[in-house]
Amino acid sequence: MSQQGYVAAPPYSQAQPGMGGYQGGYGDGSAQPLYGHYGGPPQAFAAPPAGMMKSPVSSAAGMPPPPASNQYNPNVQQNGAHPQRYPAPPAASAYGQPLQSPYNSMASMAPPPAQQLTNQMSSMNLGNYGPMQSPPPATSSVAQQPFQTSLPAGMGQPQMPPGPQSPHMSPPQSPLASMPMAGQQMAGPPMAGQQMAGPQMAGQQMAGMGRPFPGPPPSGPGGFQQPGPGGFQQPGYPQQAGQFGGLMTGPQPGMPGGFPGAPGGLAGPPQKKLDPDSIPSITQVIEDDQVKRGGQVYSTNVRGQVPPLVTTDFTVQDQGNASPRFMRCTTYSLPCTADLAKQCQVPLACIIKPFANLPKNETPLYVVNHGETGPIRCNRCKAYMCPYMQFIDGGRRYQCGFCNCVNEVPVFYFQHLDHMGRRADFYERPELSLGSYEFVATLDYCKNNKPPNPPAYVFMIDVSYNNIKSGLVKLICDELKTLLENLPSEEGMESSAIKVGFVTYNKVLHFYNVKSALAQPQMMVVSDTAEMFVPLLDGFLVNYQDSRAVIYNLLDQIPDMFADTNESETVFVPVIQAGVEAFKAAECSGKLFIFQSSMPTAEAPGKLKNRDDKKLVNTDKEKTLFQPQKGVYEQLSKECVAQGCCVDLFLFPSQYMDIATMADVPSHTGGSVYKYNNFQVETDGEHFLRDLRKDVQKSIGFDAIMRVRTSTGFRATEFFGAVHMNNTTDIEMAAVDCNNALTVEFKHDDTLSEETGALMQCALLYTTINGQRRLRVHNLSLNCSLQLSELYKSCETDSLINFFAKSACRAMLNQPLKNVREILVNQTAHMLACYRKNCASPSAASQLILPDAMKVFPVYMNSLMKTAPMVGSTELSTDDRAHQRLLIMGMGVEDTRLLLYPRLTPLHNMDVSTETVPAPLRCSEERLTDAGMFLLENGHSMFLWLGQAIPPDLIQSIFNLPSLAHLHGHVCALPELDNPLSNKVRSIINGLIEERPHSMKLHIVRQKDKPEMVFRQFLVEDKGLHGGASYMDFLCYVHREIRQLLT
């Protein structure tokens, strides 16, 4: 079912006549409720909403049905419909609407939006719930209009907020002024002292959260936190200290115990402005988790235990379940039935990073050898021996935990059981006691039953005019000499077993014979690009150590050989084909490093032409920009995967390159795509080389095939990642490295039992860089529960957002972006509404109540919709969008998290005497100060932002320049100055660059300079530069949606 993808079938849109489609998503039993199932059968959406759904529908029906498409796009007409009531919406660009005002005006208006937001929210409240307080016009307008229109309207209406309400809105000014507002608010409820303990606590917390948005006016003062005692009865709830609780711990003492109804807050100083600190903060959540679980040992011995956040620094001890570094789930407690799953719409998924790097203090995987017969597997479901196999019958047989089949224990493997029913050798065998381990694979697991050869790395350099002129070719050739000395090798090996080969190309391909016996390398030109082949076997792929002299000679000559080239056309597909053919001939797998500067326009298979069309942006055809060209590229991916040929693409474009197509092969073969726009050796050289080094040296496995097995009752249905799938179960990857992550979605087949829980086993068959065939097995057990509250409690926001990001990025290939965004929002609302309905204590509808584990989910979601691929703006280059889309598809949890919420570190007031890195700030312009210096980084870009009023001594010590004005625009590295500040700043920057999977180029941005615009895109809590709501606006909108769902 999922295969149908996000097909924007007409029924889907028809299903939302009243409510902009939300009930469709929320759908009844027959519907595919979860957004993640982009592919639900269209008719499902058309089905009549069931049961509880009905009420919202009917209420919706009562409203003027706006066209579904308007939902996020308040259009002029609607604004114009009430001109007198909503005079002049100044910065009316709401969600998804193209940016109307130029950047500068935006900036200058920075303060007002918050104000407007406040106002607008109050107006919303008024409109819906506060007839008594709100001025009539507001009431009528809001009541009659679905959210989308009211949002801009409200924003454009500064005077809207009625006086009386503002006090409610304002957060209580607690004594802990220095604390983030949110904390203070929270403080109120938890006041309860024992943090989560008290049931009402929870309610209050929720309320606190909810407060900024819809003040529940009816209840009078203090009403809007009105959780009401007992609102939250779920027993499990209190344990999730997570959110504000963690925060609480610190401030608690300072918090007055009182605040039962949080009236204090109400009583606070009459502030008009809603404090942005009052909404849930990612930085805070991260910090809390770090405080709570950081530095601890996380033992994986408990089923369904929620691991610390990805940002938290912890040590994993494998005790039967795979480390969260390998497998991380969206929730660690699955709903027992499909109905429940459908109801809550929380995607059930697992993000698997089979080759994840482990910190030094964690044990590498043990290798198990079961001898000639190969690993022991269940006869029926073929699951590998693992801790979930139950030994019975005195150890003579074992029952498979996945399919319950009873198997004989092979004679050589027999072992007696102890009184616990455990095998006596339990602790001696990794496959019985650990979550992750490796088996030595036998010949049965090898291609053609022959042991594999060590893999090969082939460097394929575009030597067309552009690359020669930019100096790139020389740069690469020089770098390769040292780089190849450091090819990865297996532990304990003296030198790498990896073979290397070299190809240069423009319109034709040049292969090089670098056999060690030769005095000079030999060049072989293949100009028949229509049917590619490798002209030589012996001497093409060589051991670097043996042929070093010849290779040196070659690398020295290449830049000169082509120095006076004027060939500007290139080919591309034949280059990859050549690699595949070479591997075929050598019977090995491996990786191609392709350095390409332009779109392949030469006459050859895979020739591309410019199909970039900005006119398609924001139309139903926009998706075609991201769809790869079919035909030869599709076929090529298959061939690559079949041969275990991974393709890494380094692009140096100066114009459109059709990355959607060019990156198609890398994205199906587990390869990476790097892009350096307008590459210049001086500014981008180092950045590129760092990427290259990282890429060459990272740990990697080749010719991989992976399968995810589950215990009965559910199964893996969807796979998102840089993989190729020939059928519905086998995940094929030409290579899998430490950064590749695959997101797997699960569906129910049957009812799961709370008792046995849910098991999954991910088995990855691959070839090591030494040419050994191995099987890597990761096992994970989850809880199952009939209680939705369990599920919400065990949710993992970072994983959830990874899932959503990937599924949205896939969906946008088949659906208009508008639909994708709509579905994202709807599902967000559904998940939260379901929580509210089923898990939260009854409370006023006006309250926004978020599950503790998901409280920062909206900010991520909002940010996701503002990412380049999703935002639909003509100002972004199609290639950049396509590139980012592909990047996201292969990302792991940490990467998506960081991408969606960059790290903003203040550097101007750090303590330079210690090693500690300053705590990151929320990504919002308000956090910047004129006299400050901030480092922002999202794993792909890095900015050093310098305030206008930055003290000159700071500039002096960092840049060795008298003042900011002396700074030239194109600095891309900090000078090495020997002063504490400079040292520390550089060490922070270098540390980050080291840590991230990709290298980052440092952009230095001065406040109010033009490049600042780029920087601002990354302040994800603010309104998007290319469209997209601010965090606050989004939260309001989601809240409104939730309320509509609930009524």
Place this chain on the structure above:
Amino acid sequence: MASYQEFIQQNEDRDGVRFSWNLWPSSRLEATRLVVPVSCLFTPLKERPDLPPVQYEPVLCSRANCKAVLNPLCQVDFRAKIWACNFCFQRNPFPPSYAGISDVNQPAELMPQFSTIEYIVQRAPTAPLIFLYVVDTCLEEEDLQALKESLQMSLSLLPPNALVGLITFGRMVQVHELSCEGIAKSYVFRGTKDLSSKQIQELLGLTKPAASGQQGRPLAPEDAAASCRFLQPVHRVDMNLTDLLGELQRDPWPVPQGKRPLRSTGVALTVAVGLLEGTFPNTGARVMLFIGGPPTQGPGMVVGDELKNPIRSWHDIQKDNARHLKKATKYYEAMANRSAVNGHCIDIYACALDQTGLLEMKCLSNLTGGHIVMGDSFNTSLFKQTFQRVFSKDFNGDFRMAFGGVLEVKTSREVKVCGTIGPCVSLNSKSSCVSETEMGIGGTSQWKVCGLNPSTTLGIYFEVVNQHNAPVPQGGRGAVQFVTQYQHSSTQRRIRVTTIARNWADAQSQIQHIESSFDQEAAAVLMARLGVFRAESEEGPDVLRWLDRQLIRLCQKFGQFNKDDPTSFKLSESLSLYPQFMFHLRRSPFLQVFNNSPDESSYYRHHFVRQDLTQSLIMIQPILYSYSFHGPPEPVLLDSSSILPDRILLMDTFFQLVIYHGETIAQWRKAGYQEMAEYENFKQLLLAPLDDAQEILQTRFPMPRYVDTEHGGSQARFLLSKVNPSQTHNNIFAWGQEAGSPILTDDVSLQVFMDHLKKLAVSSST
């Protein structure tokens, strides 16, 4: 009047022409009754040290469809400065440059002794010679090494300004760029993909951007030379190429057990032909293909790479079991024709113990006038010396090779030309001289012979078309003019014109004259060529039957006998040897495939249809010399009776040179008598045939296989299979002679053959 013998010899020496009949029957009917057609063997570039070329251009008949060249047979009116064409009778004024012409001041072409004359075309552009080596690298290490050395050596033999190129192939085809410094660079082609000439030029980067505006027109040679990195003057790349050849490695692709190496001969040739086609059309060029085995992949493949499937044999071919034969032959034929059109010739040097696919590839050389050399290994003197001899020079120091020859035949109106048999292709030039009857390559009066050397000889067949009732005036003569345009190895364009005339004779009244004008040697070779030409397309027995019938008819026509009395049968002197030639021809490898592989047959036939008369006769009837103490060496009958214990025999079959020591001699030799001073004469005897053999070895191209054997030696088979089996195991006792050596064969002997022939000739029933 000199005897016909002398006349014939004189004609051959002067004009390189041997006619089967030196008097021509005056009507078509009579001509057909003569059985052997009016035909000749013509050696266009026969070496004539006494014939310096003239430095001007020929004067042509002004009639558009004649264009015959002024010759000694033309009637000239010195006063009116007019000459009459002896072919079309057009009266032509002399060109202005001939203004001073008079009785006593005649240009050379009018003098009778210049019936053959050579002109140098002055204004034609000259282009350097081109040698493109196409080298198989799927060789054994020693073979490759030997080949490399031969090639390196050959560089020193080439004229310094000649262009040279190198293509190597195995599984892939590599075209080496010769101009580059530093890294050795080559363009590689997949060995399995057929490419058009245009594709090849594109892939090699030879096509200039279309902007040049001269699309479709080949590049002028100078441009091409500059742009072509693959063909460079020898003097410039000498060192480079020597190194390159030195570093040449065996094909690096592994050959699994039970497989043949993958050899992309077909594609390599296509690339070579395409490269030349694109860069130097209509310029003399020689593609030299060196192969050590059959093509095993791609277009033109002759046998698959599975060793378990042996290469086709005659048996397979007769059973229609040769899977690749037709396709491959067609492929190479098409390529040969392309190459011929561009005037490039293709040599094949095939050295392997097994067959290499010459059967399929023979047309490459046959149609373009290239050489085929077949040997066991590149590491033999046979190959090395033969190859060296390709670059031999004549008395002027010029290479004995010429390129791009076009032979045109013009005839007087009573005769028409039916066709030629030789290393040429038709140029499809229809003219009034062309007969409707085709013999050999017919239907045209012009043929292209891309590669020529002084011994290249074509068989040219004519038809007398004069009607029986329109007698030729008494004393009239039929004339034929051969015009050969070619590129001399000095890169000059030259034209050689040979004009000959023969008297007409009335076959009824002058049959004796005609009979005595019969050149039985030429006739035997010309008939043999017809037979070989037929054998290419017909079944062997059919050809033999045809030959037999022709022989019988000839004997009936000219023999003197009483009906049904075989013993009365007699042939005149001028025909007496003819039946014997036919007997040996029937047994020759040109018509018998038994005991020969298809490749060998192709090889033998290739040489047979291009060698001059003497060599051809040797091929038909090998020469046998006998050395003994009894006297000077003497030619003896090619008969088993010549094999005597106390003789040393030297047999020359053209392809083999066999020295056979009789039983006694062999024993003496074994005993070492030749080492003893007192048996100096024995030593001399032993050396005598060796010296003679050396002489032959020195001059013959290709160098014959040299066999030194003795009575009972296994190699003696070469001799035994050639001699007339007058004594076999069947009749040895009946003969009761102790001399000679019986041959174990069921073949009929000459005696039996003659008996049958007589019987049939005198029989009234046929």
